[in-house]
Amino acid sequence: MTVLLWVSLLSLLVWLWLTCCHGFFWRTDVTLPERRAPALWPDVAIVVPARDEAEVLPLTLPGLLAQEYPGRARVILVDDHSGDGTAGLAAALAGSGALPLTVTAPPPLPAGWTGKLWALRHGVELAVAGPPAERPAYLLLTDADIAHGPRSLADLVSAAESAGLDLVSQMARLRVSTRWERLIVPAFVYFFAQLYPFRRSNRPGSRTAAAAGGCSLVRAQALERAGGVAAIRGAVIDDVSLARAVKASGGRTWLGLAEQVDSVRPYPGLAPLWRMVSRSAYAQLRHSPVLLLGTVLGLALVYLVPPAATVAGLATGRPGVAAAGAAAWALMAGTYLPMLRHYGQPALAAPLLPFTAFLYLLMTVDSAVQHRRGRGAAWKGRTYQGLPDN
Structure with missing residues (x-):
């Protein structure tokens, strides 16, 4: 078994776990619980x-x-x-x-x-x-x-x-x-x-x-x-x-x-969305280079390997690699569909999630670079560099 097959199988196993064992994170039916009007409305x-x-x-x-x-x-x-x-x-x-x-x-x-x-x-x-x-x-x-x-x-x-x-x-x-x-x-x-x-x-x-x-x-x-x-x-x-x-x-x-x-x-445009994500991404990782590296590798394994394995497997005549990559990609797209429906977006956008994830990977790396340059989490004229992470 080649390294690419092992990696594509690992990505598929991760997606099976995410889909079935990670709190059903992909479902969009978590809305306000059943509620009754209180006898006395509080201030x-x-x-x-x-x-x-x-x-x-x-x-x-x-x-x-x-x-x-x-x-x-x-x-x-x-x-x-x-x-x-x-x-x-x-x-x-x-x-x-x-x-x-x-x-x-x-x-x-x-x-x-x-x-x-x-x-x-x-x-x-x-x-x-x-x-x-x-x-x-x-x-x-x-x-x-x-x-x-x-x-x-x-x-x-x-x-x-x-x-x-x-x-x-x-x-x-x-x-x-x-x-x-x-x-x-x-x-x-x-x-x-x-x-x-x-x-x-x-x-x-x-x-x-x-x-x-x-x-x-x-x-x-x-x-x-x-x-x-x-x-x-x-x-x-x-x-x-x-x-x-x-x-x-x-x-x-x-x-x-x-x-x-x-x-x-x-x-x-892309620039304000980029700033929205990158200003807090590295803070989410507690400003840790080790966590940053793990996040980049994790995003690559989970979101980039499936389409890459699918294309590589088909191009090189390795059906096992292509099947594992396609199955992981299908699980990814399937779990994304409820969120797309929540936002009224077409189902055809679901297979594009790897591209969006790649953008988020770049935003996360950029967040770390900005932190290293002393710009930290910049927002509306303020930069919060080196604040304690809670």
Whole structure:
């Protein structure tokens, strides 16, 4: 047996394991659990960190302010020292819904904090200030580019109350309007689910814990028990860090795909999508060259070997190599189909996943190169180089 046959068989075995034994990561039926309206709706504070978000706020903030929530709720928008008039625009939108809006700004960013988490901390402290009886039971931490349907908050709270959850997070449906968005975005969510299978993350006692930073409802007491936002102050991948902190402190977490939560942030070309992935990819690997090497080899074995073995086997007349490669490729494409359907994309795009995975491999390597050059996780004029990884 040749080396290529052994490698193609190993790739096939990996895909058999991923398909059957890895938490069914590829399924897209993990949506909000069964929920009942609570007898008494708890108070909620919605905290929105915003830095240079004037372009998207008219598409998202009115929906938050117009939430059809039976209890008391308020919105706190934390303007993270924007230069595009974000605060003024937010104030002008205050009358677009029934919920009250507070626009505030945090002190200057201290060392050791990412900007988003420093803004979140300021908003959370403002939300829980005052007498205990007036403090919210829940905090909805949501990004400025996330548009919520009118019943989003009510559904999140009723799910948390019904199932006794401390953190309920939904992976927002990202934009797939441009050609590059259609190629990159469904794969981004697919790869995330492969790293953090939702079913495993949602299982009490499981070591897997994850959340989606664009939409996370957390009990105020659970956040305090986990050490508050300060416990993850240097995290670039703050959503996963938040879920780990809540779960480690005894809380129950849940993550699934959103039904009425959408990201409106545009990614018109490959360059902004590349930056979205590469800014945090090396942080995900804890800035470890060893993990980087393992990831590159793993991506090559899992995603690049199947098509390469299929083509090489057919070209050289080795049917065993071609069959193993084609079977692995078919499993890969088959597990990708549900995510493509979730995003309304054609099934014919499924065999293209190896090409998309190759782009992600390059993005991951580029993330490490940028870190070595001192550029770290750059986002909106800030670079978080050498922050502790949570």
